[in-house]
Amino acid sequence: MYFKQLKFSLQSHSAENLSVGDTLRVVFSARNKQGNIITNTGDYFRASIFNLKTKSGAVGIITDHKNGTYTATFKLLWPGEVNIIVKLVHPRQAIEVIERTVWEHPVDKIMFLKRYLIGKAKVDTRCNVDPAVLNNNTPVCNYSDSQAGVRWYCEKAANIFCNTSGYHGRLPTTVKLLRKGEEKLFGRHVFYHCSARMTSTGLDPLVNRTRCMPGLPTPQISGFYDGNVWNSLVCHNRHFSNQSEWRACLRGKTLHFMGDSTIRQWYEHLVKLLKLSDRPLSDAIHQTGPLLARDTVNNITVKYRSHGPPLRCAWTRTFHLQYVANVIDEIEGGPNDIVGISVWAHFTTYPVDMYRERMEAIRAAIQRLHQRSPQTLVVIKSANTRTGKELLAGDWLAYQLDLVMREMFEGMNVVLVDAWEMTTAQQWHGDAIHPTSDIVIQELEYLCSFLCPL
Missing domain, CATH: 3.40.50.1110 (SGNH hydrolase)
Structure with a gap:
């Protein structure tokens, strides 16, 4: 499995004497049995630095160097012990499967219904963002609204006007998306976990913060x-x-x-x-x-x-x-x-x-x-x-x-x-x-x- 081939190294400018405000970096890549880097690019990782006892935590920034090597960068923002965790959410191969399903089923993974109640009868018509996935033999009600950025269509029910109010719901459908064996590509893996300790307080990251007002930029670590x-x-x-x-x-x-x-x-x-x-x-x-x-x-x-x-x-x-x-x-x-x-x-x-x-x-x-x-x-x-x-x-x-x-x-x-x-x-x-x-x-x-x- 790809995640088992990932190797890590912890880097910092002073691993023995860390302070609040310092930066820690974890460099990782997958290597084959010969020790050569597997040039998998576009994997989806998430990383964070945390302390469960004090309920402290911050995100790490993942950099894909496009050569099979990744770096997770962490800012040390509170004193005491910290733990680092890196998760492989999806390898590139799993992402390619997701992208293929979007291409193969761009709008019909889930279908919807408009239901009319006529006396005790229920009249259901299928709806979605593209009339091509509806019944080709049935007229279509167009509920699109260009100013709202909306495309929406429903099959027209016989003898019922399109502007008749009804009920919106989801049609229970199952579309087969995965091919044989692809399910093995999915499942999150926590594959790196280490700890470090700040020995001095360092700079307070909360000093000189500005007053909250709309339009402020959001830094990478917010x-x-x-x-x-x-x-x-x-x-x-x-x-x-x-x-x-x-x-x-x-x-x-x-x-x-x-x-x-x-x-x-x-x-x-x-x-x-x-x-x-x-x-x-x-x-x-x-x-x-x-x-x-x-x-x-x-x-x-x-x-x-x-x-x-x-x-x-x-x-x-x-x-x-x-x-x-x-x-x-x-x-x-x-x-x-x-x-x-x-x-x-x-x-x-x-x-x-x-x-x-x-x-x-x-x-x-x-x-x-x-x-x-x-x-x-x-x-x-x-x-x-x-x-x-x-x-x-x-x-x-x-x-x-x-x-x-x-x-x-x-x-x-x-x-x-x-x-x-x-x-x-x-x-x-x-x-x-x-x-x-x-x-x-x-x-x-x-x-x-x-x-x-x-």
Whole structure:
């Protein structure tokens, strides 16, 4: 197996006398039985430096030298003992399989339904982003919206108008994606683990941090955990010790959250933290919304709604599924409005170009929002790490979308909540599509650092 051929060496400028602020490097490559480097390029690694006892952690930066050799670079950001871990998520050969499945099945890995209820009868029609995968003998309803960056089509049901409301859901289908033996290429491998100790304190990485404001650049290492507390290296982020501090920061604010279920977690946690009065709107389900919660005493309003198709969800009314760009266009905006967006988890089964179209439309809508209301705070939550379903929704697929998102919003007057780094940096929880509560709260505290900056 390829991962068994990987060899490592720990390098640093002073391995015997390390201080906070120093850099550690791990160089690794695969070698055959003769000791020659195997020129595998394009492997997907993740690396982090951590201490489980103190719940401290930060990411390592992987450099592919394109010759079969890789370097993982770590910044020493807290005193005491550190452990280094490097994971091979996918070798290049597994990535090639993933890329082939995208080429062979660009849109039909998952199919969707629009269901009409006619009396007691259920009438189902198949839907997706390309009418070519629908029934060629059936007329098609075109629900595309170019301004929202959306392509969406459904088979037309007999004797039912296209604009008739129905229910959106997922069609249970199974597409065979792997060829014989390819399953052996998948499975994460922790193949390097070592420890080091800082003998002197060195430079404090948190001194001279700037005040949090939109538009700040995100460095390669954007923060680190120490004592299970996220310390941003972007700006001076804040933390709350009680409910009163949360309420003081959010008083008078309206928060519009939209996207997938990873940002619905923001809504759910604020409802719990602030003890808000929470209820779905008429005919809505909690999974997709729209949801509304209020604190009338402190004038705090929190909203959530899922993005429009493609969306893997329980049956939900089609008129509730609006596209993010269109929802943004309906927000008047102002200094007390916060728009939070996370769109990625339901796009991993499609080619990256389709995701790019959607995000370009969202970017244009944000630009229009800032033209009419420059003071409106816009927050983009990145993807986060997860495990399993490598061919449909795995880490590598999510990471490709995350790279596009970062490119799309670079230089804009928005805030990036780097959930990818916040989930990669820690080693005390497993990867999960829905991060644990302590991570979500750190994301929200970072958001609030821009509402009531220190």
